[in-house]
Amino acid sequence: MAALVRAGFLSAKNTVLSTTVRCLSTTKPLRLKEIKEQREGTTLVVEAVTAASPRSELLVRAEKIKDLVPIVTEASAKPCYMCALGLDVKHTDVLILSQFVRTDGCMLPRRITGLCRRQQKKIGKMVSMAQKAGLMINLTPAACKKDPTRRREHKKFNTYFDENTIFMKKIPKPVDRFKR
Amino acid sequence: MSAAKRVQQWATFARTWHVFDCKWQDPYESANIIKKYLMGLHKPIYHPLNDCGDVVVCINSRNIALRGDDWRQRAYFHHTGYPGGASWTLAWELHNKDPTLIIKKAVYRAMKGNLQRRHTMERLFIYPGEHIPAEVQQNVSNQIRQIRRVPERLDHIPEEEVKNFPKVMDYPENYILK
Numbered sequence: 001m002a003a004l005v006r007a008g009f010l011s012a013k014n015t016v017l018s019t020t021v022r023c024l025s026t027t028k029p030l031r032l033k034e035i036k037e038q039r040e041g042t043t044l045v046v047e048a049v050t051a052a053s054p055r056s057e058l059l060v061r062a063e064k065i066k067d068l069v070p071i072v073t074e075a076s077a078k079p080c081y082m083c084a085l086g087l088d089v090k091h092t093d094v095l096i097l098s099q100f101v102r103t104d105g106c107m108l109p110r111r112i113t114g115l116c117r118r119q120q121k122k123i124g125k126m127v128s129m130a131q132k133a134g135l136m137i138n139l140t141p142a143a144c145k146k147d148p149t150r151r152r153e154h155k156k157f158n159t160y161f162d163e164n165t166i167f168m169k170k171i172p173k174p175v176d177r178f179k180r
Numbered sequence: 181m182s183a184a185k186r187v188q189q190w191a192t193f194a195r196t197w198h199v200f201d202c203k204w205q206d207p208y209e210s211a212n213i214i215k216k217y218l219m220g221l222h223k224p225i226y227h228p229l230n231d232c233g234d235v236v237v238c239i240n241s242r243n244i245a246l247r248g249d250d251w252r253q254r255a256y257f258h259h260t261g262y263p264g265g266a267s268w269t270l271a272w273e274l275h276n277k278d279p280t281l282i283i284k285k286a287v288y289r290a291m292k293g294n295l296q297r298r299h300t301m302e303r304l305f306i307y308p309g310e311h312i313p314a315e316v317q318q319n320v321s322n323q324i325r326q327i328r329r330v331p332e333r334l335d336h337i338p339e340e341e342v343k344n345f346p347k348v349m350d351y352p353e354n355y356i357l358k
Contacts, residue, residue, distance in 0.1 A: 055347040082348065092331035095342060099349045113349055138335040154252040154272035158204055158245035160328065165248065173253075 055099075060085065080116040082123070089122075091129035091161050094136050101127055105139040122166055129161040192225060195303075196234045197319040199312075202283060203240040204330045206247060211286035213324060214238070218300050219291065228296070235303045236324070237316060242279040242308040245328075246271060256285065280306040 038045040062068055062084035071079055071086055089096055100108055100123050107124040115123065130136050132155075134148030149156055165171050181189075198217050202210065216222050220232035246254070254271040274281055283306055291297050305316060312320075334342070 050353065053351050055350050058344065058347045059350050060346045060348055085348070087348075092329070094332070094334040095337065095345045096348060098334055098342070099347055108349075112352060112355060114352070133331065134333070135331055136334045154270070157251050157272060157275060158243055159251065160204065160206070160245045160247055160331075162247060171248070 062086075080114065080119055082115055082119040089126065090163060091126040091133065092135065094130055097123065097127050097130050098136060098139060100124075101136070101139055103139060104141045105131055105136060125166045126163065129163075133159050133161065193232060196322055197237060197316075198234055198322045198324050199237045199239060199320045200324040201240055201326060202238050203243045203326075204245045205326055205328055207244050207283040207286040208290075209327050211283070211290040213327065214287050214304070215290045217324060218287070218303055233300055233303060235305070235319070237312060237320060238280075238283055238304070238306040239310055239312060240308075241283045241306050242275075244275075244283060251275075279308040 036047050036049055038047075061081060062070070068086075071083060087096075091097070100113055102108060105127075107127050110117070110120045113120060113123075127136075131140070134151075137144075137146045137148070140146055145151055148158075200210065200214060214236050217234045217236050220226050220230075220234060223232050225232055251272040252270060255268040256271070256274050257266070257268055259266045269277075271282060284301075284304070287304055288297070288301055291300060305312075
């Protein structure tokens with residue numbers, strides 16, 4: 001019964017909030033689809049035009065780079081664009097990481113970023129590392145304590161992270177290297 | 181001894197003053213570097229019985245960076261000597277009390293515990309901010325290279341540079357920017 005109700009609710013939601021409806025908008029530069037109004041005599045023609053992405057000119061893809069050595073993978077699996085580029089991204093590379101987040105600093109989902117599972121996980125973790133280190137404080141919710149020095153207790157001091165810990169099952173406790 | 185040899189002798193055994201900027205540096209990693217300069221291990225004439233150690237001036241010790249959860253997980257032990265006198269202070273609490281202590285303890289622990297250690301520590305000056313007293317600053321003639329690069333904050337990068345930086349991710353066709 002509950003499943004039936006949920007299915008009905010989802011289908012109703014999909015009809016109400018379908019993407020075709022939401023793609024229409026009045027603010028022009030913010031959306032990839034924009035509305036154009038034309039007046040021909042007494043008739044008003046309103047049409048939605050797909051706008052070009054502002055990023056397409058600056059886009060870096062592995063296919064376009066001639067000198068790049070392609071990474072070796074299994075023949076069946078095609079590497080995603082991030083794997084193909086083979087960049088060594090650190091959590092301090094905020095100019096790259098800020099492309100994968102919303103204006104409130106949240107990581108975008110995989111259906112929008114188009115990454116493979118491993119890269120999505122890796123970049124998502126690095127985004128949270130950069131946020132914890134206070135490196136992307138202009139991409140935060142409005143009510144957030146933006147300045148790291150205004151945070152409480154241990155959060156107000158500078159922190160850096162080790163990218164090798166991202167795929168560790170269990171992060172080992174820090175060893176005391178000076179202990180004798 | 182000729183005059184040239186005498187000057188060479190002075191130059192060899194003169195103390196050099198180094199400055200080290202602790203901004204965004206891990207104190208436990210930088211302690212291993214600072215230790216070498218303090219003890220004179222970087223010199224070819226090093227011997228434990230000759231007094232060839234240099235002076236190191238650490239600045240910006242308030243802005244050191246610890247790795248991961250270390251601010252909360254690392255504890256510093258102290259015992260007053262009386263029963264029940266043990267106390268454990270977390271790294272962030274210690275840094276609140278005195279922003280120079282973490283780097284001082286890290287350098288102290290990086291060195292071998294012998295009679296020379298306390299005298300070598302006398303040659304380490306630590307300042308929480310950028311300001312150094314003038315009588316110290318006039319001696320400084322060398323800077324020790326930082327281990328980690330100081331990360332740049334996104335809001336400090338000019339907007340034009342952020343806009344024109346090469347992009348990796350592109351939005352799907354029917355994506356609504358918010």
